[in-house]
Amino acid sequence: MAKSKEAKSLDTTTEEKIKAAARVVFHKKGFAATRTRDIAEEAGINLALLNYYFRSKEKLFDIIMFETLFGFMQNMAMVLNDEKSTLEKKVEMIAYNYIDFITKEPNVPIFMLSELRNNAGRLLEKLPIKQLIMTSAFFRQHQEAVAKGKITEPNPLHFLMNILSLVIFPFIAQPLLQGISGLNETQFNKLMQERKKMIPVWIKAMMKAK
Amino acid sequence: MAKSKEAKSLDTTTEEKIKAAARVVFHKKGFAATRTRDIAEEAGINLALLNYYFRSKEKLFDIIMFETLFGFMQNMAMVLNDEKSTLEKKVEMIAYNYIDFITKEPNVPIFMLSELRNNAGRLLEKLPIKQLIMTSAFFRQHQEAVAKGKITEPNPLHFLMNILSLVIFPFIAQPLLQGISGLNETQFNKLMQERKKMIPVWIKAMMKAK
DNA sequence: AAATAAATTAATCAAATGATTAAAAATATT
DNA sequence: AATATTTTTAATCATTTGATTAATTTATTT
Structure with a gap:
């Protein structure tokens, strides 16, 4: 060397x-x-x-893809598995962390999800993501909240999908949304910052709806 | 000929x-x-x-892309501009129409949004989409609901983003979500069918939250 | 300092890929 | 039926692109 x-x-x-x-x-x-x-x-x-x-290009790609997936999941896994924080706090954490993260790395979500569409099996098998999420404190706390009648929607997947949808989708659709609204990048990012505070409120309200 | x-x-x-x-x-x-x-x-x-x-490949692509964008927007524009239906009904219509549409064409959203990321300007300029949405009955009805205190979030863009997020994102993230949950395609589609009914309820609840 | 190993470069290869051409086949026109 | 036009095909081109090679430079070891 x-x-x-x-x-x-x-x-x-x-x-x-x-x-x-x-x-x-x-x-x-x-x-x-x-x-x-x-x-x-x-x-x-x-x-x-x-x-x-x-x-090869492919080997280099696999390394980048793994690190990207890992980096993206790591934070979520940490938050979802935190035994000390409440369910509400977890929603806040995800909204805050991911909106900040994606604002800095706006290409990551669509990159990940596009590439996963070709190759989900091969690309996900290195990460024990199913185990990590399905047995998390987040899911357990959700079930407890359902049992206590604090949350009406019994399926924790809908709960998780809703959070991720509200946080991630606007970034993925950013070019379209800017096309619709006429906002520039700075204005768009400001909109996303507003969502950091709103999403936890919205999630709270919608999960009590019936 | x-x-x-x-x-x-x-x-x-x-x-x-x-x-x-x-x-x-x-x-x-x-x-x-x-x-x-x-x-x-x-x-x-x-x-x-x-x-x-x-x-050329590119000219063929442009035709497909235009038709895809047009097809996707057409339905939305119709619903959003319908002067006869209520705001609530419009939310229902979007949830129903798009969940059915994307279930049949699951690649369309990520295709559209990926390609728009390279070329939003060129690809969107042929569609008068800004005008069509920003001056729609949907936006006007939203403002009226805000004025009457029926909706707390004053920005109609958040309202629209929330609907589209809850409807479209799960399909975009489908491979990841199936990886997390272990659901097969049939089970996943069943989950999406449930959302047709839930999304209007959720949207209603969240837009009244404060 | 000499010898060895590692890192870097310019040149080149082979396969893939978008596109064209010239001939053949199918269809329409007279 | 003869002629002209349109459609289709097989073969080929020119470029792009991932990868390799052989030589050169830089660093390490002895």
């Missing part, structure tokens, strides 16, 4: 530069539309280095 | 076969991932015919 194993500040490694570039380009254009040359250019490296470090 | 202009049952024309095939493949894989050979094979025609009838 030409570089000492420990130091080299890790983020300026050639390998890391390529990964960072791959993340940017894959997230923006998806697997099919990105050319390895795009990544090389974004990283400022010779194209051959991409294959030298990662063997 | 080898075929009489009027008759020829329109759907069996070579041109129509190509368009139908292009619709299937583009919707499933998006522009970048579809090869003109995929379309030719799906249509059961010689590859050269695609260029003979449509000049």
